[in-house]
Amino acid sequence: MSQNGQVERYRSVTYEAAEVIERGGEDLESVFRAEYPGVARLIGSIVRDPGRAEELAVEVFLRWGKRSGPGSAGAWLRRVAVRLALDELRKRKRWERVSGLFGKNRTEGAAERRFAVTRTLEALKKRDVELLVLRTEGLSYEELAQVLGLNLASVGTLLARARKSFEEEYRRHDPE
Amino acid sequence: MKRSTVDMIPNEAEFGKRLKTLLEVKEWTPDTERAFQRFKQRRVAKRRWVTVLALATLGLFAFGPTRAFTQKCVEACVAVLRPGPGTADFDLAAWKGSIVVVNYWATWCPPCLEEMPWLSELAARYAAQGVKVVGVSVDERGWEAVRPYLAAHPITYPVVLDSPKVREGVGAGNAIPLTVILDRDGEAVYRQAGRAKKEDLETQIERLLGASKQM
Numbered sequence: 237m238s239q240n241g242q243v244e245r246y247r248s249v250t251y252e253a254a255e256v257i258e259r260g261g262e263d264l265e266s267v268f269r270a271e272y273p274g275v276a277r278l279i280g281s282i283v284r285d286p287g288r289a290e291e292l293a294v295e296v297f298l299r300w301g302k303r304s305g306p307g308s309a310g311a312w313l314r315r316v317a318v319r320l321a322l323d324e325l326r327k328r329k330r331w332e333r334v335s336g337l338f339g340k341n342r343t344e345g346a347a348e349r350r351f352a353v354t355r356t357l358e359a360l361k362k363r364d365v366e367l368l369v370l371r372t373e374g375l376s377y378e379e380l381a382q383v384l385g386l387n388l389a390s391v392g393t394l395l396a397r398a399r400k401s402f403e404e405e406y407r408r409h410d411p412e
Numbered sequence: 413m414k415r416s417t418v419d420m421i422p423n424e425a426e427f428g429k430r431l432k433t434l435l436e437v438k439e440w441t442p443d444t445e446r447a448f449q450r451f452k453q454r455r456v457a458k459r460r461w462v463t464v465l466a467l468a469t470l471g472l473f474a475f476g477p478t479r480a481f482t483q484k485c486v487e488a489c490v491a492v493l494r495p496g497p498g499t500a501d502f503d504l505a506a507w508k509g510s511i512v513v514v515n516y517w518a519t520w521c522p523p524c525l526e527e528m529p530w531l532s533e534l535a536a537r538y539a540a541q542g543v544k545v546v547g548v549s550v551d552e553r554g555w556e557a558v559r560p561y562l563a564a565h566p567i568t569y570p571v572v573l574d575s576p577k578v579r580e581g582v583g584a585g586n587a588i589p590l591t592v593i594l595d596r597d598g599e600a601v602y603r604q605a606g607r608a609k610k611e612d613l614e615t616q617i618e619r620l621l622g623a624s625k626q627m
């Protein structure tokens with residue numbers, strides 16, 4: 237009897253088993269595997285730091301394991317992902333301000349321009365960024381209303397306003 | 413109504429495409445496998461804390477571990493009493509003075525798994541008489557394999573990972589399942605390599621309990 241064969245056969249009894257019990261039937265591992273790359277890339281697109289993005293993405297799933305809100309798993313995970321990413325930007329901005337006091341120069345020029353979109357997101361209202369980014373991620377109006385706690389009828393208007401603010405702000409950071 | 417909101421943003425698709433391009437992070441593929449491992453570790457660590465707190469609270473109410481409590485805490489107890497690295501310190505000598513049933517097993521060993529439910533029942537039944545049962549897992553993947561199995565198939569006795577100290581105490585060979593009974597002096601008085609019989613174990617335990625009563 238090959239031990240490896242046995243190990244393979246019993247591999248189905250993995251962490252999922254424990255999680256399935258805990259979450260009342262939801263399969264945490266398969267959701268993780270399916271959603272993780274998307275969630276990590278979403279955070280990465282905002283914080284622009286792959287290493288940090290992966291850490292935050294894991295954090296998103298830890299929070300999800302604790303409590304999932306209304307709407308589909310994907311939509312909820314993405315909302316939390318955007319929030320964590322924005323918090324990260326804000327934290328970083330504070331830190332930059334502090335280190336600026338001690339004369340550390342920020343990289344200028346090309347790098348700065350590449351991050352024009354990041355600067356724009358930093359400057360916008362939190363809800364506007366959430367709306368724009370989540371819409372880009374493919375969430376429907378219904379899902380946006382659900383995960384952001386908005387009135388469905390106002391989602392379109394809010395999105396249009398958010399888009400306008402984005403355009404104005406972006407032009408400020410990248411005049412071209 | 414819905415129609416008019418759509419009309420207000422005619423170039424939404426175009427904007428979405430542009431924002432997507434702006435946000436795109438090139439040349440990066442998130443490492444899902446590594447992330448999942450990290451996720452599991454952190455989750456277990458988190459749960460261990462919750463368990464410690466829960467046990468501490470329960471401890472305030474329950475003076476000693478009652479049978480119901482023992483059965484309930486199964487996985488939690490295992491995690492708390494014998495966290496991964498700590499198993500190296502588990503020493504059978506600490507239980508000297510008690511009758512100890514040591515059961516070697518692994519999650520990939522069907523005969524071993526068959527023994528566990530009745531060993532579990534036996535452990536609960538003789539707990540009051542000071543008989544201790546301990547499972548020793550030889551799983552190569554250690555807790556990663558053992559903990560989920562126990563979560564899905566709760567048992568009433570603690571499980572430790574195989575360690576030199578346990579081996580020394582039992583004189584284990586390489587075959588599993590292996591069941592050994594140690595008497596109050598720590599001497600192995602019964603040894604069954606391969607599937608053990610519940611009745612045999614009961615007979616041995618009763619005999620040892622009877623012997624100690626006479627003393």
